[in-house]
Amino acid sequence: MADVIADPELDPAATYAVDPARVRALTARVIASGDEPEMRTSTPLTGAPLATLPVSSARDVVKAVGLARAAQRGWAATALSERADVLLRLHDLVLDHQPDLLDLVQLESGKARGHAFEEVADCAIVARHYARRGPAMLADTRHPGAFPLLTQAVEHHRPKGVVGIVSPWNYPLSLAVSDAIPALLAGNAVVLRPDPQGSLTALAAVELLAQAGLPDGVLQVVLGPGDPTGQAVVDHTDYVSFTGSTATGRRVAEATGRRLVGVSLELGGKNTMYVAADANLRRAVDGAVRACFGSAGQLCISAERLVVHTDIYDEFVPRFVERVSRMRLSTGLHWGADMGSLVSADQKAKVLSHVEDAVSKGARVLTGGKERPDIGPLVVEPTVLEGVTAAMACRDEETFGPVVSLYRVRSDDEAVRLANDTEYGLNASVWTCDVRRGRAIAAGIQAGTVNVNEGYAAAWGSVGAPMGGMKSSGLGRRHGREGLLKYTESQNVSAQHLIGIAPFAGMSDQGFARALTGALKVMKSLRMP
Known part of the structure; x- marks a missing residue:
């Protein structure tokens, strides 16, 4: 068989670099005190240096969570339709700014441009989907009460609070943004720790979210390695979304389990x-x-x-x-x-x-x-x-x-x-x-x-x-209804009218049991749920 070939027209002798002023503008959004040594990244395309980035300490992460928590209250009080409008504007901005995003994805991940475009398309699709369909998923839902007419049960979806997202290097745009989109729509604030090798791409997406109208403080970014930065996100947020290896995913599950905090994990595959x-x-x-x-x-x-x-x-x-x-x-x-x-x-x-x-x-x-x-x-x-x-x-x-x-x-x-x-x-x-x-x-x-x-x-x-994994490939799902509602707490508020669920005045406990038994049989005969 012939060797795999390279098309010389696609491999120009070029030196790739990101304008230092652009890097400074993007990293200005990062919560980093300067206590940790900076980290330097390179592009896999040539091996040349790409950027020098600040590193967030564990204390910086705690600060970011506090700032996010303060901003979350106002964001949750914002009308759901306004939160959805931010996502629709993001949809257009991602598509309009795709040349810049494609360059960054390629420079950080090394993938071909057509594969980088998959990430741009994914972000736009997810933003549009949740902006259009999410409000109905989050709407209050009436459920059958204990007794017809007398009991009215309503399910509400309350935001978790501050969602921590730890995203990987292989899809630096898509996996940083597509998990944040439903979390934000649900009224949460987000603390994002992208992989060091995908930091510039993630920061460019955060910049577009700001342009789309996301209020200051609602999305905080911290940069750094898995330990201490990523671990601090896992240790201090109210819900964790992690994408990465199965070995690391097990440690994330253990850490969140000790705190009784929810987690979704997309892990390895064969x-x-x-x-x-x-x-x-x-x-x-x-x-x-x-x-x-x-x-x-x-x-x-x-x-x-x-x-x-x-x-x-x-x-x-x-x-x-x-x-x-x-x-x-x-x-x-x-x-x-x-x-x-x-x-x-x-x-x-x-x-x-x-x-x-x-x-x-x-x-x-x-x-x-x-x-x-x-x-x-x-x-x-x-x-x-x-x-x-x-x-x-x-x-x-x-x-x-x-x-x-x-x-x-x-x-x-x-x-x-x-x-x-x-x-x-x-x-x-x-x-x-x-x-x-x-x-x-x-x-x-x-x-x-x-x-x-x-x-x-x-x-x-x-x-x-x-979308998600079985067995050692993870827990929970992204996309769909579950991909949104996992970022919420379901709350049942039930109101009882006219009479309580207890014996009437003068009725014995035994009489109440007989009356309730008869009522339950009638409800079954009427095929009531």
Whole structure:
């Protein structure tokens, strides 16, 4: 097979930099006293320095939470329609400012521009969805009372208070903003700690929220490493939204559990794409490239296992490998590349170690498998492995890079068993010309989202439906009704009219029990809830 190629037109010799004045303007919003040494970031595209950023201490985080708590009271009292209008304005601003946002996403994450655009689109979609649909979800709801007419129960949704968001580096725009949007709509204030490698992108989004009309103080930003900065956010906010590794997620769950504070966690995945015997091969090959190598595989919901029915395996695999071998790799801030760079030397080392381990134990590299310093210091070719066994690290461990393993199966049931043979349960993909069959296969897969005839974008982009993980892939959901109401406390206010739920004057307890027994039987006969 031919090596993965680079399009020279997409790889201009360029030095990337962010204007220091721009950095100062963005970081002016950060709560940082200067007690901690500054941190320096670099761009994975070239390895060159990118920015010098302030670091927030644990005391700074406590201050940020206090400022957010003071601002939250006024924000919660703001009409829900006005809060929704802020999100609608954000929708337009994100789309209008996308060149700047795309540059920052690429500079910090290393991903290709088309993959960076997924983040811009996601922010706009989530903002529009919750602005339009959120108010109805938050509206007071009447429920059947203990007794018809006499009891009136109303459910209210009160904001949690201050929501802490700890977001990762791989989607620096989307995962910083899309979790904050519903929290803000619900009347909460937010303290955001973006990953150091995604800080500039997150701050640019915060700047747009301010332009959209979000009042000062409602969204506070702190910068710094997981310890102490991220941990302080976990330790001092009223609800925590965390996206990251399963190992760190367990520690976040322990910390919030000790405080009896709510938490949502989107964690790791070892996701399967299954190509059934009746799949459209052209669509499945194109879809597999997107599913496996979007954002260079640095996506919790990307596919790392490619399971193919034996009836089409020998036809599908050569087509897929040939398509992968022609992918265009680039570290340029241009449209047209199929894949960009990994984010760090540690990430590159892990990806290469998984490939080397597999090869040393008998797996075959069908294409890729090499780093490409001629394109960028952290670029690794999209890699397809065959013959992976349980003895190899990449079979069960999350690689989080552009590596996919091929597996041949003889039935749909065998494909489902393989998809479920993992501690994770985040995302899956099923390809078949029979959508009803695809849904039936999906029902047997233990994953929070399953896409039929798409890799991940269908479920992720359907923000009216929930998204999240089963098993070791997390707790709670983002998107949908649950993605909004998790940021609220449900309160039941029930009013009793005319008579109380107790014996009437002069009635004995036994008489009251008989009367209530009769009433309950009548209510059942009338099919009352």
